[in-house]
Amino acid sequence: MKPNLSWIDPDAFSIVLSEVSTDPEPSPTPPTFSTLDIGFWPENRPGEAARQHEAVPAAGETQCRPAFVPRKGKLQDRFENLIEWILLQLPCEQVFLADREGLILAHRAAEPELVAASSWFLSSWAKVHKYLNPEGLAAHSMQLHGDRLLHLFQGAAPWGQMSLGVVSEKPLDRNLTKCIQDALQNTIKEE
């Protein structure tokens, strides 16, 4: 048998390695959506979002009910909590949370191509958006084929940019947009 120079027990080592390595990253694919209808609005920095997640709607705007209650603990649980809450706010065909490279972190019925395209789009758009509104995070709604809309939100997590996508036939008004953006920031901010 060969001498073991590193004094490492290979079995114990491989267990630790499996616990500390990153998940493989998918490459983003080009976008598949057709037309584009872009809107953006002021956003709250992470600290402010915590205080403001019950926004006051203007007359005729959607009330967020129930109000978002961030969950503490594991990221995966926090993501699930956000998705569950979004599903209560509007009828959704797909909901997804992804990292900048389009790696899906949590979802309901998301199409991987749409997620990858969204992350790709959002990271490009975020650069433009930064000039237009340096204080805010980007959010957009765009038309997919049919009457479906893709609502996209940029999130600033401690580990990098994230995207939240919601596919729905329902357009979002200012208040609901703000509630969702705040809920996203509340979910991904540091504890």
Added chain:
Amino acid sequence: MRILAVASQKGGVGKTTVALNLACSLARRGAETLLVDADPQGSIGLSLVGRISSSRGLAECLRGEARAEETVLKTRIACLKILPAGNLSEADHEMWASALADGSAFGRLFRGLLNDYSILVVDTASGLCASTLGVLKNANAVLLVVQAEPLSTRSLPQFLDMLRALRRNNHPVGLVGVLVNMVQAKLSDSTAIAQEILNMLPPQLALATTIPRDPMFLRASAKGVPLGLLYRKPHPIALLFDQVAAELEPRMGLSKTEEENEAEPLLD
């Protein structure tokens, strides 16, 4: 944005050397790269000639005295910028380090850089130093550097245990590779240990490229330049960092989209 921390348990294994040369290669291959000197000793500054060592940098940003955009230095390589360590008085060191360990100061700094770079390469101080912990709490990837000698490799499990503890506390930092540095091809003890480490790593963590121990590194630091800029025609060893960059890019999601990366015909 990807935040890649270049780290090791043991000191002097080549973290700064790897961080500097890898950042050059990533930038030359097209990634908007910011090299951050998060070692309080300011080793990147010590490795480069020019106005870097007296520059304001990380220390001033973290103290709230400067904004990162103001302190970032442009370099000769278009896509590469450097955030120097900045000025830290001896008296500040201890207080400073413990203030950084919880990671929130680095978190705020990194968030502010979110849209300007595709990758941050962060050179860290070795071991469980507080500033390194602060960086690791905000990084999403770690490149672990080991020297091809027994002591460095024996410290590997200790580092991985620390990483595991961070992950269990919900910090999304993950190992993307282990780079074996200073391999001495003519010394069987050096090649044997390099081989032993590589054999223990799963394919997604092993790097096919290893870095030999070579006097060119001494020459580059004597001149105060990264290896790739030592000569007009890059030295073969500088090209090894292009290979390391190419191996790491897909692991960090830096690969181009299929469309951007399509083959181009040689002839029209």
